[in-house]
Amino acid sequence: MxxxxxxxxxxxxxxxxxxxxxxxxxxxxxxxxxxxxxxxxxxxxxxxxxxxxxxxxxxxxxxxxxxxxxxxxxxxxxxxxxxxxxxxxxxxxxxxxxxxxxxxxxxxxxxxxxxxxxxxxxxxxxxxxxxxxxxxxxxxxxxxxxxxxxxxxxxxxxxxxxxxxxxxxxxxxxxxxxxxxxxxxxxxxxxxxxxxxxxLPELKYLREYEDKTFSLPENFYDDFEGREAAAAQEMHIGKDMDIIYDVKMDSPDMKTRLSGSYRNMVSRLDKEDLRKYDFFYDSLTVEFLKEYPDYKELQKELETKKPSEYSARAKQFCEFKFQRYMRxxxxxxxxxxxxxxxxxxxxxxxxxxxxxxxxxxxxxxxxxxxxxxxxxxxxxxxxxxxxxxxxxxxxxxxxxxxxxxxxxxxxxxxxxxxxxxxxxxxxxxxxxxxxxxxxxxxxxWRKSLYYHYYEYPAEHAVKRHYGVATDRYKLMHFYNDNDQWELYDRQADPREMHNIYGQPGTEKVTKELKKELKKLQIQYDDPILERYPL
CATH class of the missing domain: 3.40.720.10 (Alkaline Phosphatase, subunit A)
Structure with a gap:
């Protein structure tokens, strides 16, 4: 333009x-x-x-x-x-x-x-x-x-x-x-x-927010029904958040895939600052191990079951990780x-x-x-x-x-x-x-936006996709190793939980959105249109 x-x-x-x-x-x-x-x-x-x-x-x-x-x-x-x-x-x-x-x-x-x-x-x-x-x-x-x-x-x-x-x-x-x-x-x-x-917090704020309990989002236990690409990701707090690297529950006999990276980052602190840091998180770790001596078994459950199938104990552990992350x-x-x-x-x-x-x-x-x-x-x-x-x-x-x-x-x-x-x-x-x-x-002024994400396969396993967003709707196409479309009515479904692509009654809006998507791909000269013509 x-x-x-x-x-x-x-x-x-x-x-x-x-x-x-x-x-x-x-x-x-x-x-x-x-x-x-x-x-x-x-x-x-x-x-x-x-x-x-x-x-x-x-x-x-x-x-x-x-x-x-x-x-x-x-x-x-x-x-x-x-x-x-x-x-x-x-x-x-x-x-x-x-x-x-x-x-x-x-x-x-x-x-x-x-x-x-x-x-x-x-x-x-x-x-x-x-x-x-x-x-x-x-x-x-x-x-x-x-x-x-x-x-x-x-x-x-x-x-x-x-x-x-x-x-x-x-x-x-x-x-x-x-x-x-x-x-x-x-x-x-x-x-x-x-x-x-x-x-990693500034040391003067180590204890900030420790008395706050953050509210769980309404869709925290999303099962990703009708959204195959969303289900395939590796960025879930329960399944993928590392207990040492992310949650900072660490003791000498604990080890995870990312524990070495975490300890290297923290070891950059000067001796006295490291003592303050360790005192705070070590105290939390002691309480954590008392509360969750079975954390390895619980972690396996989080990795192998759908969120809706978590036991009460596994949900408790998952929400513990969420609170630590938020704080x-x-x-x-x-x-x-x-x-x-x-x-x-x-x-x-x-x-x-x-x-x-x-x-x-x-x-x-x-x-x-x-x-x-x-x-x-x-x-x-x-x-x-x-x-x-x-x-x-x-x-x-x-x-x-x-x-x-x-x-x-x-x-x-x-x-x-x-x-x-x-x-x-x-x-x-x-x-x-x-x-x-x-x-x-x-x-x-523009009535729609174009988006294109490319990094797959890679960390977090979010599949490649492109899409168009308007005031009310969002249409996405996941491609490369799959071929999946998703359509959301953001007015009726602001949490984007219900993929309505292909459902009866969506034919007209789908056609209009694909036309808009094609217009944007031509306007921005994205070669993906040659591979996936609309």
């Missing part, structure tokens, strides 16, 4: 070189809207994240193009779907840094570009004037970083002492305060590892929210908030027990959707409150480019969000 750059009265300051707005793009990993209180107050309070929404806008229908960390980041950086930017999955890809990216275009428009924190695209960052990134997934405790160095193209690796979420915030503030070129506007990417597995995840969010608040305070105190757009989002959503799951990947709502809030300088004439149009992470690139007064290239597939931010409701 052709992009048109236009200037209207309220946007004139955006293209004046002396008045161009800075951009701070804060992105977390696996932070889901269910764990952000401006979206859902059921589980946690996030007052600092909520500040962004309160003083700006909250997108209520924000989605990703591919619910997986690396591919999602590639979509954001390029404004293109995965098949166009070339980074379709984490298992076999290397991001092609020679291609056109939004940071490169921002730099051409006169912006200074910097990224600090999680990169997760295998290759060395390009298009940035400054980068200081984590290798691979990174570590929460005393993490390694790779810093750019003019003498070494791949950078210099070093260890930074402390807790990762605090460190990334410190580094971001330091770049703004001491390292940037103050003669230029900037775009700073602050990329946190939080809230990614494994959920540790919530502790990660607590530190994250603290640091977002600290960063917002710095922007205000330094005077930068008067000239800076602040964007907060995650690379995708996450399951907090819905369908009995953790992780992401599927086009089902909890991982397809992602939080998105923006706070604007007071001098920028924009709307406040909720934006209800459907948006996607391919839209960030053209939004930032238009804000910078730069031309939006024809091959960018996203749409600038600025008309929505200004309070307009374009008649030609």
């Amino acid at each position: 052709k992009k048109t750059f236009f200037i209207v009265g309220s946007m004139l300051p955006l293209v004046a070189a002396a008045q161009r707005y800075n951009v701070v793009y804060i992105m977390t990993d696996d932070h889901t809207a269910q764990m952000m209180s401006c979206y859902d107050r059921t589980n946690v309070e996030t007052p600092n994240l909520d500040r962004i929404a309160r003083d700006g806008v909250r997108f209520t229908r924000s989605y990703v193009a591919n619910s997986l960390s690396g591919p999602s980041r590639a979509c954001m950086l390029t404004g293109k779907h995965s098949h166009k930017n070339g980074f379709t999955n984490n298992e076999h890809g290397i991001f092609d840094g020679s291609q056109q990216t939004m940071p490169k275009l921002m730099r051409e428009a006169g912006y200074q570009t910097a990224i600090i924190g999680k990169w997760h695209l295998v290759s060395t960052p390009t298009g940035f004037d400054y980068w200081d990134i984590l290798p691979a997934q990174g570590n929460y405790y005393n993490p390694d970083f790779i810093r750019m160095d003019s003498r070494k193209p791949d950078g210099v690796t070093y260890v930074e002492k402390g807790y990762l979420t605090n460190i990334i915030t410190d580094k971001s503030i330091n770049w703004l305060e001491k390292q940037r070129d103050r003669s230029k506007p900037f775009i700073l990417f602050v990329h946190h590892k939080a809230c990614h597995r494994d959920w 540790d995840y919530a502790k990660i969010v607590k530190s994250l929210d603290d640091n977002v608040g600290r960063f917002l305070d710095y922007l205000k105190q330094s005077g930068l908030s008067d000239s800076t757009l602040v964007v907060y989002t995650s690379d995708q959503g996450f399951y907090m027990g819905e369908h009995g799951w953790f992780d992401k990947r599927f086009m089902y709502e909890e991982s397809f959707a992602t939080p998105l809030v923006m706070q604007f300088p007071a001098s920028l004439s924009t709307r406040r409150g909720d934006i209800t149009e459907m948006v996607q992470n391919i839209d960030y690139a053209p939004t930032f480019l238009e804000l910078a007064g730069a031309k939006i290239p024809e091959d960018i597939q996203g749409e600038s969000l600025l008309p929505l931010i200004k309070g307009e409701h374009p008649k030609k």
Whole structure:
């Protein structure tokens, strides 16, 4: 679709070189809207994240193009779907840094570009004037970083002492305060590892949420009837969540497939900090072994039976794992929210908030027990959707409150480019969000979204699929080693429990959705259409 750059009265300051707005793009990993209180107050309070929404806008229908960390980041950086930017999955890809990216275009428009924190695209960052990134997934405790160095193209690796979420915030503030070129506007990417597995809390929050019992989602004991691909996954809290790696119940005589990885991560702590950590989780482990001396037998039951067939004892064990998961995840969010608040305070105190757009989002959503799951990947709502809030300088004439149009992470690139007064290239597939931010409701705004997930076979065994989502319906096609269609009426079935594909009375809507799906595949030039013509 052709992009048109236009200037209207309220946007004139955006293209004046002396008045161009800075951009701070804060992105977390696996932070889901269910764990952000401006979206859902059921589980946690996030007052600092909520500040962004309160003083700006909250997108209520924000989605990703591919619910997986690396591919999602590639979509954001390029404004293109995965098949166009070339980074379709984490298992076999290397991001092609020679291609056109939004940071490169921002730099051409006169912006200074910097990224600090999680990169997760295998290759060395390009298009940035400054980068200081984590290798691979990174570590929460005393993490390694790779810093750019003019003498070494791949950078210099070093260890930074402390807790990762605090460190990334410190580094971001330091770049703004001491390292940037103050003669230029900037775009700073602050990329946190939080809230990614494994959920290792900041030590001061070890006991946070320990007195809270989280409510089970209504569909926690989903049996996946009529959904073969959903049944085949390996991301179930009961069946697949590791008692040591994920739940942190660990003693010298216990061993699992992931226990070595867990102990290596925790061993990064200094001796005294490790003592505090072990004291807390060892105490929980002692109580756990008293309560569940039969945990191995219970685990076998969780692995071999359908959730509806679990014994009362097995359900108790499964729900124990759920509570531990939720508590540790919530502790990660607590530190994250603290640091977002600290960063917002710095922007205000330094005077930068008067000239800076602040964007907060995650690379995708996450399951907090819905369908009995953790992780992401599927086009089902909890991982397809992602939080998105923006706070604007007071001098920028924009709307406040909720934006209800459907948006996607391919839209960030053209939004930032238009804000910078730069031309939006024809091959960018996203749409600038600025008309929505200004309070307009374009008649030609998209009425559907396209999604495509590729990483299979791989960890968690989520099968390849693509699909289309509209206001009311969602149609998905699982392919490659299977050929299964799923159709959901999200108005009648918001939990997406009942696959109505092929049922009497759905013929008309199925035909319309397949027509819309084909239109999107042609629009975005996805070659999958040649393999599975509609």
